[in-house]
Amino acid sequence: MALLELKNVTKNYNNECCALDNVSFSVDKGEFVSIIGPSGAGKSTLLRCINRMVEVSSGEISVDGVISSSLSKKRLRKLRTKIGMIFQHYNLVDRLTVIENVLHGRLGYKSTLAGVLGRYSQEEKSQAYRIIEILGLNEQMYKRCDQLSGGQKQRVGIARALVQNPKIILCDEPIASLDPNASKVIMDHLRNISKEMGITIIVNLHQVEVALKYSDRIIGVNRGKVVFDGAPCDLTTRQIRDIYGSESEDLMFDLGERHAG
Numbered sequence: 001m002a003l004l005e006l007k008n009v010t011k012n013y014n015n016e017c018c019a020l021d022n023v024s025f026s027v028d029k030g031e032f033v034s035i036i037g038p039s040g041a042g043k044s045t046l047l048r049c050i051n052r053m054v055e056v057s058s059g060e061i062s063v064d065g066v067i068s069s070s071l072s073k074k075r076l077r078k079l080r081t082k083i084g085m086i087f088q089h090y091n092l093v094d095r096l097t098v099i100e101n102v103l104h105g106r107l108g109y110k111s112t113l114a115g116v117l118g119r120y121s122q123e124e125k126s127q128a129y130r131i132i133e134i135l136g137l138n139e140q141m142y143k144r145c146d147q148l149s150g151g152q153k154q155r156v157g158i159a160r161a162l163v164q165n166p167k168i169i170l171c172d173e174p175i176a177s178l179d180p181n182a183s184k185v186i187m188d189h190l191r192n193i194s195k196e197m198g199i200t201i202i203v204n205l206h207q208v209e210v211a212l213k214y215s216d217r218i219i220g221v222n223r224g225k226v227v228f229d230g231a232p233c234d235l236t237t238r239q240i241r242d243i244y245g246s247e248s249e250d251l252m253f254d255l256g257e258r259h260a261g
């Protein structure tokens, strides 16, 4: 059984724009999947439908065998503990420390009161320390997040997702605000998480060359439709044109230059 399955998913905002148009695919445990496509293609909408931050207009999404659209609030909360998310702008609480932000990943498991009082078990704290160490943030553990670099902030975002013990991590443009060095560190961590921890990674990317380098599989989206779904080695120039339309010439030029370099 696939870990994630989308069947004929369509999303219309305000009954007009078809942000997703009859999208179907499934993803297995531990797969590293990149979603690529031009601006406005529907990549963020796709990720947000998976954890129901956005409601689908029609179709069905199941995660770990559970159809998410039909769940009550309580059961949705439980399902969301299995789905971590990281964002382009990190979504951290800047005035709190790294360890406090990371422990927020446990909030989905707690009553509101325990969450508000910041009550975490010793086991939860030990797990958070371990994950912070894996992400190389030991020295930053008690620093406020507004004192961190962008790359460090994104690593805190990943650590917060990991303490949820998720089966999937959704990554919405995780490197769009980072320089190339910090981007590489983040993508290397995401790859290790999928390969060593068996956690499925689904990542929206603007950079085709990064998708080619890291993914087991690439899904290309154009105007809400999946126009490519395959291995990086099968992504041809023609398919890049199908995905990016008029933007593809610049892209191909960039890719060509990089390959030449």
Ligand SMILES: Nc1ncnc2c1ncn2[C@@H]1O[C@H](COP(=O)(O)OP(=O)(O)OP(=O)(O)O)[C@@H](O)[C@H]1O
Pocket: 013, 014, 017, 018, 019, 037, 038, 039, 040, 041, 042, 043, 044, 045, 046
């Ligand atoms: N909240 C919203 N209300 C109305 N329309 C929306 C909303 N969010 C997205 N859209 C529209 O849905 C379409 C898909 O947007 P989406 O943000 O999913 O694309 P994207 O591929 O993630 O784009 P980008 O790469 O620029 O972030 C676009 O036409 C966008 O204008």
